Amino acid sequence: MIALSLRAASDGTAPFVTRLTRQPGNNPALSHFLAVTEAGSLWSGEQGVFELGMGPDDLFDDVVLVDPFGSRADRLIRKASSHNTLLVTEQCDQLCVMCSQPPKKTHVDRFDLLERACLLADHGITIGISGGEPTLHRARLFSMLESVLSARPDLNFHILSNAQHFTAEDALRLRSPFYRNVVWGVPVYAASGSLHDAIVGKIGAFEKLMESFVHLFRAGARIELRTVLTTSTVDSLDALANFIVYNLAHIEQWSVMGLENIGFAKSGWADLHFDLRCNFDVVGNALDRVKLHGVRPKLFNIPLCHVPAAYRSYAVASISDWKQRFSDKCVPCVARSDCSGFFAWHPSELVNEVYPL
């Protein structure tokens, strides 16, 4: 797996963000390479000399957050990756049965540092924002987005949100042209409040979600709906497809996603996991239904060879590079570059059940 966190040593007096470069320059936001060390590499910047626990070759042009007190550096934006996501909080007001990153009670505000990182990003990239639930801190979030996008209108953001907190006032703010560069990825698991609420572990969540959609649609917000496939969501997927067509047709995309075997989903795997190879029809019918009504469906996190040929064009190589895994049996497959593969922590016996194309 690609390391996102590195051991770091720095005499800096506070956490700082910097972009790692080959040569010295005049920009104080940059740090340049000095030498290879036993532990990794030595760099010099405005905050002094610091060491990172990785050689320089994979780090050039990465944007890193160095924490001198935690002796750690986070590779916030990696040059070579199209999967850069900033975690803005670990707090959440839902407790989804399949949550891949169970929430924490405390919040560490890093918005100023993350804003600096965005300003150092390469031209034109899309930066993911996730949590926890980012809109629990939406005043800070909106300020960060607007500040970054006023300076860097070339950037785009994709923000995962449970859409429990948008208000009528937010709708006015989200009408700003800045938000044409923002897509909101919003989970919806069922067409009924009782099932959706049970899955997200919050009574009234579905109703709140529908209220938020009103505000988001009023704002002209760009929305991607997300539905994770589990034994319970699959059963009602066709009803959900129908609901989307008739009530949420203004979305940009409906992403139907394979389950990630980590967090709560790991402990509940036996009850939650739905093997698409046994019955794809229910998923296929739902995809057909929304497609027929002009909604764009996509399949995320599902290996191409687990999808019938007629539906493979919907499948996206969606798993982030740092947690993507393939079977040894995938070596001869001609579709590998277009394939999602598996999560690094997917059960090994399932990873080996592949059918090279």
Ligand code: SF4
């Ligand atoms: S054989 Fe491997 S690379 Fe090919 S489609 Fe299946 S999982 Fe993907």
